Amino acid sequence: MDSTVPSAVTVKHLSKSFSDGLASRVCVLEDISFSIKRGEIVGVIGPSGCGKSTLLRIICGVLSSDSGEISVLDRPEGNRKGYAAYVPQGTALLDWQTLWNNALLGWRIARGRAEDAKLRQRAQALFDRFGLTKIAHRYPNHCSGGERQRAALIRALLTPAPILVLDEPVAAIDHITRAQIYETLFAIVEDKGQAGRELTVVIVSHDPEELLFLCDRILVISQRPATIIKTLDVPFSRPRDSNLKFTSAFVDFKKTLWGLIS
Amino acid sequence: MGAYIVKRSRGVQFTPLLTTAQPIVICALLVGAWDGMVRWGIWDSTIVPSPLRTIDAAWEFHTTLIHDFGITLIEVVSGFAITVCLSIFLAVIIHLYPRRTSGTYSLLVILQAVPLWAVAPVLFYWIGPGLAARLVVIVLVAFFPVIANTVEGLRRTDSELFDLFESMNATARQRLMILEFPSALNMVCVGSKITLTMCLIGAVLSEMLIGDMVGLGYRIREANAHFRIDLVFASIASLSLMMISLYSLLGVIVRKLQPWIVAKEK
């Protein structure tokens, strides 16, 4: 790890357990340590129920750790809230607002005021890119799962936070739209990096191929109590083309990753 | 939830016509039975008037009844508005400061159980004659469903949404206005439907116990004192009409307030 690049998230010996409703406690995360640099795209993969979502929630500041240290953007231990744009597994859209208003929610809450024309332009562009223009004024209950996920993603992309925390963000989206989304994501990360306002992305997925395509590093998590089995560096340079998926190097990595997660 | 699908009951399909005709047919049967019971002497006609006599009385006193209807309607509608606003306000305070208000909530439970006939004269002594005392009676009778439902609804936000707002470091005010209150709206509406019924009861009883000798509640009492049971029934029928209309109106308002629910049921 290059120590000259500042860290976005640093985790040292983190542990977390929950009570199971009866007398005993279940240890979900055990002694996890890792560090994420600013501007990195890091993937997290592991079996179902192993605690990935818990880890994400701790990073976002929604949960506190039982022991160990965690710091975000080198700030001292304390309030981690407000530095991450979080997309939970269930997309968490407000039923009573249109997709458009939901998408602008992150920005509005962060800034505490209504958006300006510039942001509306950005939002419109993203809606167009993700194919949601026609249904921007529908309520989430009247949209498909994929449409909802796209809106939640736009919300995250519009939130003025330096870290993006995504929990299975494209699971319900078809592959063609996914390709567009990945492209957009790369573009945004690149733009922000050049502007000096690095965007760090943490993404959880069950799809190894997706993570290999997107990420710079992949953390492989074990079964509960979760520890990091292995950190896989993905050396392909960005921006990445979809043809990359058919190269032999990529396929080799896939095999390695499959081996790790089985 | 899901859409209301056409029912199939042993092969019979309920067409829209049949569905709307149902309550009309049932009403007609009930009125017919009522008429029969009186006509054939099963119900004493000095205690229960026949439907025809009721309609005659309604016509005979239609000016008075319309005036009374208006008075009671004003009481119910303004009482309802005040009750709902006050209850929501109190519920929000209880929600925002749970520790400081835990005693208050329990005492509100006791307050709504105080019997009406004891409360009404006391209010008269404090406030005096006029609409104000009757409105206070209505509020006291009807406030509880909305408060209880609002408090519960505010408490029951979706945990994932709650986490989202936490991660965004939202202020308590933002959380209340953007997440908790809209999320509770459904329960508030359910509570308000019950409260509407209780507002009507409160209005009628307050007119009977204290008041300026107008209104359908008072009319029932006065007609009874004159042994004009046909007018009593005509007044009761007017009250039922009011209740049905207000309830339907509230239903429409509730649906308009929550367009996302309507959209879903399409």
Add this chain to the structure above:
Amino acid sequence: MNTMPKPHWVTLLVGTCCLIQGCGSKPSASSGVTSQPVGQPRQVTSPPQLRDVRVRLDWTPWAPHAALFAAEDQGYFRDEGLRVKLYVPPDPEATIQLVAAGQDDFGISYMTDVIMAREQGVKVVSLAAIVQHPLNCIMTLKSSGIDTPGKLKGATIGTTGEPSDQAFLNWVLENNGVNPHTVRLVNIGFNLAPALKSRKVDAIIGAYWPWEGIKLQEEGSPVNIMRLQDSGVPDYYELVLISRSDLLTKDPSLVQAFLRALVKGQQFVDKNPEQAVQILKRADPDLSEAFLRSSLQAILPLMRTDSGDFRQDSKAWSDMVMFMQKADLLKNPPDVSTAFTNHYLP
């Protein structure tokens, strides 16, 4: 009095409880009367099969009911073969309907109500005039300075809601040169005295001068009493004993037996007023002896007639019907001779 504290909910709660206790004006449904025989012990021979009789009072037991309670207490009803249950109704306004329907055998009601009921075809009959003169009046606080009805212009007047009260009031006002439309009528149910005392109303009608009048005097708020008869309202019977017509035809002996015992009870009260006070005190422990004594003293003269206890005069009935017609309380005046009878009195 002008600086009332804002009703904090605690005050409301506590105040309600205190007022419920202190008022005591809401009649509570007591479950009948069981009293020990007072006075000399009686020889009790085993009576024939007792018949059950229900009597619905108009109010909590007090002075006008002395004859009834004395008859029960001294065993006069039992001697006539009757087991009488005297009870206080939760809803005084339903007496005529319930007696007509047969739920109760006898009831205490008002002349005006009997006439209105008969107009509507409800078959009740007045058998005896328990109180032969009006108790109803217009009452004001002495401190208000309103001592004649002529000074009631623009006043707020509290009423129980009884339609006859309104008619009486309007009659009195017009007879004293006051336009009834200048007066504001407020319905306060039966809590007349507290409303007057709190000055939320300037005057009340529907209160009885031996009840609210004496009570307010006792509580330190002396009152002006403006009698209805002084302003052109005919002298009428305040309280009458009623029953349903078909009881009279089906079981006249029961009715006669009841009235015999009642008259005997009245004679006992006349001779032993102090014992009557004790009997009433046992029946209604909430009332003070002093109050019962004063009210009984005031009412006894009103219960006597020259022609014999409780007899009714047809002139009184027809005068009342005429009055009610003029006051717009009746559309089709009933035949007065069917509304009352002295036939069953001893």
